[in-house]
Amino acid sequence: MSRVTTDAERNAIQQAFRQKLDEDELLNCMRCGFCLPACPTYIMTKQEAASPRGRIALMKGVYDGTIAYDDDIGRQLDLCLGCRACETACPSGVKYGHLLENARSAINENKRKTLKEKAIRKLTFKDLFPNQKRMRQVTGLVRLYQKSGLKKLAEATGAINILPETLRTMQSILPEIPDAKAMRERPVHLAPIFVDQPSAAETATTHANIATNEEAPINHNAENPVKRVAFFAGCLMDTMFLKTNEATLKLLQLSGCEIFIPPDQACCGALHGHSGEAAGARELAKRNIEAFEKLDCDTIVTNAGGCGAYLIDYAHLLADDPEWSERAARFSSCIKDLSEVLLECGFLEKYHLSLPNQVVTFQDSCHLRNVMQTATAPRRLLQAIDGITYRELREADVCCGSAGIYNLLHEDMATGLIDRKMGHVKNIMPHVIVTANPGCLLQMKFGIKRHGLESKMEAVHIADLLLKSVSGC
Amino acid sequence: MLDKAFKEKLMAIVGQDNVLDSKENQVAFSYDATPGFQSLPDAVVFPGSTEDVQAIVKLCREMKTPTVPRGSGTNLSAGTCPVQGGIVLSFQRMDQILELDEENLTLTVQPGVVTQKICEYVEARGFFYPPDPSSMKISTIGGNIMENSGGLRGLKYGVTRDYVLGLTVVLANGDILHTGGKLAKDVAGYDLTRLMVGSEGTLGIVTEAILKLVPPPPSKMTMLSVYESMDDAAETVSAIIAAKIIPATLEFLDRATIEVVEDYAHVGLPTEAAAILLIEQDGDPEVVKRDIQQIADICRKHGARSVQTAQTAEEAQALLTARRTALSACARKRPTTILEDATVPRSKVADMVKAINRIAEKYQLTICTFGHAGDGNLHPTVLTDVRDQDEMARVEKAFQEIFATAIELGGTITGEHGVGAMKAPYLKWKIGDSGIRTMQAIKTALDPDNLLNPGKLFVPDHANSVGTGNPASAPTQTAERMMKK
Ligand SMILES: Cc1cc2nc3c(=O)[nH]c(=O)nc-3n(C[C@H](O)[C@H](O)[C@H](O)COP(=O)(O)OP(=O)(O)OC[C@H]3O[C@@H](n4cnc5c(N)ncnc54)[C@H](O)[C@@H]3O)c2cc1C
Ligand code: SF4
Ligand code: SF4
Numbered sequence: 001m002s003r004v005t006t007d008a009e010r011n012a013i014q015q016a017f018r019q020k021l022d023e024d025e026l027l028n029c030m031r032c033g034f035c036l037p038a039c040p041t042y043i044m045t046k047q048e049a050a051s052p053r054g055r056i057a058l059m060k061g062v063y064d065g066t067i068a069y070d071d072d073i074g075r076q077l078d079l080c081l082g083c084r085a086c087e088t089a090c091p092s093g094v095k096y097g098h099l100l101e102n103a104r105s106a107i108n109e110n111k112r113k114t115l116k117e118k119a120i121r122k123l124t125f126k127d128l129f130p131n132q133k134r135m136r137q138v139t140g141l142v143r144l145y146q147k148s149g150l151k152k153l154a155e156a157t158g159a160i161n162i163l164p165e166t167l168r169t170m171q172s173i174l175p176e177i178p179d180a181k182a183m184r185e186r187p188v189h190l191a192p193i194f195v196d197q198p199s200a201a202e203t204a205t206t207h208a209n210i211a212t213n214e215e216a217p218i219n220h221n222a223e224n225p226v227k228r229v230a231f232f233a234g235c236l237m238d239t240m241f242l243k244t245n246e247a248t249l250k251l252l253q254l255s256g257c258e259i260f261i262p263p264d265q266a267c268c269g270a271l272h273g274h275s276g277e278a279a280g281a282r283e284l285a286k287r288n289i290e291a292f293e294k295l296d297c298d299t300i301v302t303n304a305g306g307c308g309a310y311l312i313d314y315a316h317l318l319a320d321d322p323e324w325s326e327r328a329a330r331f332s333s334c335i336k337d338l339s340e341v342l343l344e345c346g347f348l349e350k351y352h353l354s355l356p357n358q359v360v361t362f363q364d365s366c367h368l369r370n371v372m373q374t375a376t377a378p379r380r381l382l383q384a385i386d387g388i389t390y391r392e393l394r395e396a397d398v399c400c401g402s403a404g405i406y407n408l409l410h411e412d413m414a415t416g417l418i419d420r421k422m423g424h425v426k427n428i429m430p431h432v433i434v435t436a437n438p439g440c441l442l443q444m445k446f447g448i449k450r451h452g453l454e455s456k457m458e459a460v461h462i463a464d465l466l467l468k469s470v471s472g473c
Numbered sequence: 474m475l476d477k478a479f480k481e482k483l484m485a486i487v488g489q490d491n492v493l494d495s496k497e498n499q500v501a502f503s504y505d506a507t508p509g510f511q512s513l514p515d516a517v518v519f520p521g522s523t524e525d526v527q528a529i530v531k532l533c534r535e536m537k538t539p540t541v542p543r544g545s546g547t548n549l550s551a552g553t554c555p556v557q558g559g560i561v562l563s564f565q566r567m568d569q570i571l572e573l574d575e576e577n578l579t580l581t582v583q584p585g586v587v588t589q590k591i592c593e594y595v596e597a598r599g600f601f602y603p604p605d606p607s608s609m610k611i612s613t614i615g616g617n618i619m620e621n622s623g624g625l626r627g628l629k630y631g632v633t634r635d636y637v638l639g640l641t642v643v644l645a646n647g648d649i650l651h652t653g654g655k656l657a658k659d660v661a662g663y664d665l666t667r668l669m670v671g672s673e674g675t676l677g678i679v680t681e682a683i684l685k686l687v688p689p690p691p692s693k694m695t696m697l698s699v700y701e702s703m704d705d706a707a708e709t710v711s712a713i714i715a716a717k718i719i720p721a722t723l724e725f726l727d728r729a730t731i732e733v734v735e736d737y738a739h740v741g742l743p744t745e746a747a748a749i750l751l752i753e754q755d756g757d758p759e760v761v762k763r764d765i766q767q768i769a770d771i772c773r774k775h776g777a778r779s780v781q782t783a784q785t786a787e788e789a790q791a792l793l794t795a796r797r798t799a800l801s802a803c804a805r806k807r808p809t810t811i812l813e814d815a816t817v818p819r820s821k822v823a824d825m826v827k828a829i830n831r832i833a834e835k836y837q838l839t840i841c842t843f844g845h846a847g848d849g850n851l852h853p854t855v856l857t858d859v860r861d862q863d864e865m866a867r868v869e870k871a872f873q874e875i876f877a878t879a880i881e882l883g884g885t886i887t888g889e890h891g892v893g894a895m896k897a898p899y900l901k902w903k904i905g906d907s908g909i910r911t912m913q914a915i916k917t918a919l920d921p922d923n924l925l926n927p928g929k930l931f932v933p934d935h936a937n938s939v940g941t942g943n944p945a946s947a948p949t950q951t952a953e954r955m956m957k958k
Pocket of ligand 3: 038
């Protein structure tokens with residue numbers, strides 16, 4: 001818990017609000033309230049102050065100087081999931097996400113933190129996420145924990161119970177971490193695969209070949225790909241969810257894409273941006289823009305809604321930087337979700353997708369839906385799979401409570417949201433809950449476990465399910 | 474912040490968690506959907522029952538503290554802005570549907586139920602509750618009753634007033650009043666139900682309502698008529714009414730509105746058209762078909778470029794939903810959106826549209842016009858910027874001229890949004906001195922200390938309607954109040 005704000009900090013925060021917040025955007029909110037029913041924290045609390053309209057009024061209050069910043073206001077802004085469902089609901093087009101991010105950064109930069117908070121922030125934002133090598137090392141530790149028997153020991157002895165419930169369950173649902181070598185040796189370029197040519201079809205079946213395709217004899221017209229794309233790997237996706245990244249690449253290859261994966265790409269910076277660490281986020285943004293612009297691809301594919309949405313926001317993040325604004329805007333305009341790219345490349349026309357009979361549903365990733373505006377593409381892909389019965393989940397567009405690391409910081413709200421979600425899930429009892437973002441995937445797994453439904457259903461990333469449906473196994 | 478003893482007494486009534494007076498909550502209850510008005514309450518209280526409300530009202534009377542009842546704060550006349558501070562009474566906890574009486578076709582509800590929930594609840598059980606303000610997704614029935622709200626279906630089905638059969642009201646003296654009942658007929662004395670409906674929280678506090686339901690229409694058809702000229706569209710409206718056809722919905726949108734709505738909703742509206750009419754008829758299938766046919770003919774005769782009917786229920790729904798976002802969508806264009814609610818006799822819609830255009834040109838303002846044309850209820854909406862003093866002065870003048878024109882044409886200053894604090898200076902224009910005296914007499918009789926939603930309906934006439942920052946205007950008062958806090 002952070003310290004109580006002092007008077008000097010209050011003033012500095014108010015000044016920072018005036019500098020950072022866009023007055024037009026604050027005024028743009030005409031307080032119609034259309035966003036209230038879409039807001040998860042309002043749904044859960046029924047408190048005006050916990051609604052988008054309320055939070056904008058709080059920000060405007062501080063901006064105008066009609067009220068002084070206080071810790072209640074800080075807490076209320078923290079309680080926001082940043083899911084941006086309010087933006088999709090807002091007919092006035094208020095860019096709430098930008099207001100929130102700027103307000104958080106104004107607070108973060110002007111409020112002294114406890115030593116502990118400082119240390120955690122430094123570790124997370126300076127040492128860990130910007131550094132893919134460290135990410136691999138830390139994820140490697142989790143692997144060690146899983147493989148060494150420590151996990152079993154911790155669970156058997158009850159030592160695990162010192163963790164809060166969310167963390168405790170989280171550690172039990174993490175996917176099996178790939179080994180260090182696999183995480184280190186990532187491909188940088190992949191040629192398309194055309195299955196009508198038998199040799200290619202064979203190579204298409206094993207994951208191991210993906211990394212070596214580059215050297216494999218390319219007899220599938222690599223000169224003439226359906227599309228040249230760049231792939232944004234993502235720090236969590238390229239470590240903990242490596243298998244999903246491999247499936248993603250394979251799907252892109254199968255739809256005829258030539259793929260470039262710049263090795264010098266960095267973490268997207270979303271975690272920084274959402275936590276008020278704007279400077280760190282900007283650094284990462286620049287690194288990514290540099291890494292991708294030299295490829296000269298007009299499509300950059302992501303398979304994590306959270307990252308994709310943040311990459312799209314680079315245009316906003318660097319809008320005031322004359323050297324970078326144009327480059328950022330160009331970069332942002334290239335970002336597309338896997339599902340959209342697959343449809344564009346005619347994936348559905350190329351393959352007959354099938355799976356054993358089962359009920360499937362889709363839980364939207366908030367940022368995929370509300371920022372990348374991708375909601376129908378994943379559903380279209382799923383509905384095209386023979387053998388599945390697609391059932392729409394009630395409130396699929398409401399946040400599951402994952403929201404980056406929100407579930408660890410605001411356990412009550414996050415748990416309330418996942419319980420509500422699982423209530424809707426139980427009404428349709430799917431065999432598979434499909435997601436399109438690692439955070440959502442973990443949170444849905446968490447929900448399944450928390451509600452004792454492990455034997456009835458599983459949560460998977462859309463790329464994994466789609467790849468499975470190509471081979472029909 | 475509240476006086477400690479006062480706060481403790483409030484807490485004793487509703488419980489500790491239901492009295493909020495932090496800065497954060499004062500701000501969150503300082504506004505409604507009216508631009509330019511903001512003022513902090515001393516506290517927000519969440520009653521759970523009629524008895525709670527009664528106890529709070531009595532306590533506030535003792536303490537000489539204003540009470541401002543509030544639903545979802547979507548009103549457009551500064552009706553819930555606590556201009557004199559005091560206690561905001563929020564009905565979020567009183568949000569239950571109490572009884573569906575299938576034999577008497579009534580629904581009993583608490584005031585905090587969201588309008589859309591009522592519609593969905595009764596429709597799922599084979600009944601129909603027609604009043605559907607565009608804000609229905611979020612507005613409460615308490616707010617609807619107190620503003621006597623209309624909606625897209627108002628032309629054929631009437632407004633909220635026509636569906637309120639009885640009320641439970643806590644009066645300023647703490648008495649609990651029951652008006653009306655589950656009765657189709659009732660002439661026992663004054664019609665207090667109708668007195669309360671539309672009284673904007675100034676005469677009493679509604680804690681329960683009995684609503685009238687009707688059977689749902691067996692079928693409906695929705696169509697879009699597209700025009701190259703606004704006048705043609707407006708004349709079509711008058712012509713349809715003159716032909717003695719009463720469609721369920723007859724909505725008008727001008728080009729600027731079409732553009733912003735399409736920009737948000739992507740439902741395929743013709744953005745290059747000068748105006749469109751969105752028309753819906755419901756009833757028996759043959760009647761609906763015949764009416765729609767006839768309406769289509771009238772549209773074409775009056776210069777419609779194209780007339781299309783929605784092919785599916787979803788398509789029709791999407792069009793109506795898009796129309797409901799019109800006001801908020803207007804805010805896309807400029808920082809400040811000020812909407813008016815001038816209403817004229819139906820036959821004068823074309824004249825009013827012309828007048829609005831002329832006034833917009835005269836004062837060099839961007840005005841989007843849309844509204845319930847079939848009701849003669851237009852919403853000229855000025856897109857402006859509160860920070861531009863010069864423009865705001867022109868806005869004020871333009872609105873005065875719009876009100877004057879509406880009254881000249883036999884109309885009124887507000888058709889459905891209420892007077893509140895915003896239009897209080899203009900009430901006299903519509904009802905005259907004797908009207909004001911009569912209304913004030915009623916107010917004084919029921920609320921002698923002026924503690925129920927004070928500062929609404931009646932104010933000194935030097936205040937202005939849109940808050941341009943003149944010395945006497947509401948925002949300045951607000952700023953002073955805020956400083957004091
Ligand atoms: C985008 C938009 C579209 C709109 N469209 C329409 C429309 O189509 N038609 C229309 O008529 N209006 C419309 N409105 C205006 C507004 O939504 C309505 O007036 C609505 O009825 C207000 O409901 P509310 O719950 O928000 O009430 P509030 O705004 O909270 O309150 C309205 C009034 O009722 C009083 N009140 C509330 N509850 C009680 C109670 N229990 N007892 C006593 N007094 C009470 C308040 O003091 C206030 O005077 C629109 C508003 C917006 C923002
Ligand atoms: S929907 Fe948009 S304009 Fe309306 S209150 Fe919410 S943020 Fe403000
Ligand atoms: S971002 Fe999500 S949680 Fe935050 S105000 Fe908007 S809808 Fe609510």
